[in-house]
Amino acid sequence: MALDFQATTDDLDPIPHATVDDPHPVYRRLREEHPVHYVEARDLWVLSRHADILAAIKDPESFSSSEGVVPSGFVPEKKTLIVLDPPEHTAMRKAVMRAFTPRRMAAMSDRVRGFARGLLDRLDEHADAEGRVDVFEGFTDPLPIFVMAELLGVDPSERPMFKRCGDAIVYSSGADPATLLAAQRELTDYLEVVFAERVKHPGDDLISVLLTSSDEGRALTKDELLGLCFLLLVAGTETTTSALGNALLLLERDRASRKRLVEDPTLLESAVEEILRYDSPVQGLSRVTRRDVRLHGRTIPEGARVHLLYASANRDPRAFPDPDRFDIARTPNNHVAFGFGIHFCLGASLARLELNIGLAEWLRHAPDYTLEVDELERLPSDTNRGFAKLPVRL
Template sequence: MTTTDTRDGARGTAGPVRPGDLALALHTPEARRDPYPFYARMRRESPVHRSTQGIWYLTRYADVETALGDLRLSNDRDRMTRAYGALGGDMKAFSRFTDRLGRVMTNTDPPDHARLRKLANRAFTARRVEALRDGIQRIVDRLVDEAVAAGPTMDLIEAVASPLPMSVVCELFGIPHEDLPQVKTWFRRFGRLTEDIEESEAAIGQYEEYLTGLISRRRAEPGDDLISALVTVQARDDRLTDSELLSTCFVLITAGDETTTHLVGNSTLALLRHPDQLARLREDPALIRTAVDELTRYDTPTQAIVRVVAEDVEIGGQTLREGELVYLFLAAANRDPERFEDPDRLDLTRPGNRHLGFGNGPHFCLGGPLARLQAEVAIGTLVRRLPHLRLADGAALDWRPNPLQRRLSALPLCY
């Protein structure tokens, strides 16, 4: 959801930012390349900052961690729509999308959220995720083989980071491999929500029809996949309606796609920019688990998440009023020197790394363990199989213009 971001971005400049406009600095070209100096400034000067648009920005670890668990900061879709609408944004696209999506974990508060989350947890278990490791390894090996066969250079985003999560989703949900191109097309069209409402809505409708067919087939012939597991959960517990089952499948399939892509791309770039840490990982591949945690902290894929104030709350000496929007900057919290020693240093062996890269509290990212596993396998494989991996000569890095997500448009590499 980028309605507010677009408006701020149009007003941002590359020059000095007035004290009252600290939030606008995050929309400048400099911040797009490297937002972390701007986060440091906000933590120093105005850690609980109200932008000129009336949106609150939280950047300290303690404040963000507390806010993630505070039920007075709501994720409810109707509150969110009203809050954005109060800022003067055109909410037609957002409203249509959320109405079609229905009530799901990502847009509800307790008690509905707790009920839906519990039912999904019973199907999306740690054991089921770990069981995917060998399959993920086969996918990554195939993608790397194809990239190497194509020539001495590759765009990591296009060759590995982007196709990986979609391929894994096919295995996890039992989506036939031959349907993958069509599913990818629908995903691309979802991303055009704010550009072409009719195209995006049509894609969502087609995708829901496709999922409805898959669910029906799994009821008749269950398999060892997540849709079958959710169907089984529904049969045992009728609190999950047909509409909620469909919406839960939709969210689980789509949620981890972008996060995994960002994580693999950002992490690979960070390692290439820190050859001492890359060498350390090559020497000790067993570091990959702690390495992925540190890479997530160091350049967090989901830079910020949005909440709306459901009840007046005081944070950092400021009173946030009902109906106001709050941006919780996970990435800024993950570089807070009050929580992390020497936070701007990449250290793959960092102890006590309780980063907030996948959130915290009741809305902790359900797909976080799967995204982490995919990153472990992908990064570990690249480090092991391509010992001469480096940035392509003259590579110009372009970051997508969305301050809530940090993603490279491309990552040209030589090997």
């Protein structure tokens, strides 16, 4: 693993940097010297300043999501929320928001704590012969998957199936396409049974609400709901897993902040925001221009794919004083780790809940943990930044 990677001066393609130890030398050069940069090999334009990125996400008429939001241009078969533009996006988001109420998210709090404690109590079962535990396997990976299963009303007996299929779908990069397809089919079959049951016996759960129309909005079709469930799984689990893993490394490297946090848990809330800002799980997402865009003396042509480097915006000195300082008490903290505007993360409040509770429970369980920094493994990704292996000595 390239933990000591230093950016070379001739390589300003930010995509491979999502998975190096410190991508910020490259992001800084982009921001300061090439705020509108064209990566010819990828046919990809890159914006890296906070103000430019905000302006682009606030203008979906010029910067469209409908041709995919990842640099490869992948668009899911069932086009859903994240790859829709207004007016389709507006209608779908309104329909979905009925189920993502602050009350429903807050009600998850006890369940999240229960899952976190249950996993941490069984962490020793994952220890290797030398007494090291992989916290990815035992904690940061299963926690968000269990929370998602709960949100979608998956029966507890089906949780292992949900996790097996979920992992196959979420961590599918480089996987055998047949395995991925089989996992998608198994999960689809299961969800279709759940939907049919909820239509017959609707309850107060998220699926029932989305399948029923109300004064506030229309019902989703079963096909739309299926697309949404897959999006929630892909957008809501690896990202949260990554944020937890990134937190563990940041608090390994900055023991003083860890000590402060253990002694004063009222700092958790601002610490979570700072972890998201300082080491953002989603480094960037893209849009496609619907017109020529003139910026900093350059013209991005209509039809160009433009990568919005959220992680660079989050270190822009024009937006954050002393941006490379990790400050768990930083306020205000207007980071764009959850995006901004119409596509602002639908699960942000749930993610914040999971991170606050997950981190609090972790620090209660293992305040003196030591991360085996040389043994870490990063998740391979063009856009996300997190770990697939986190060996720890408790």
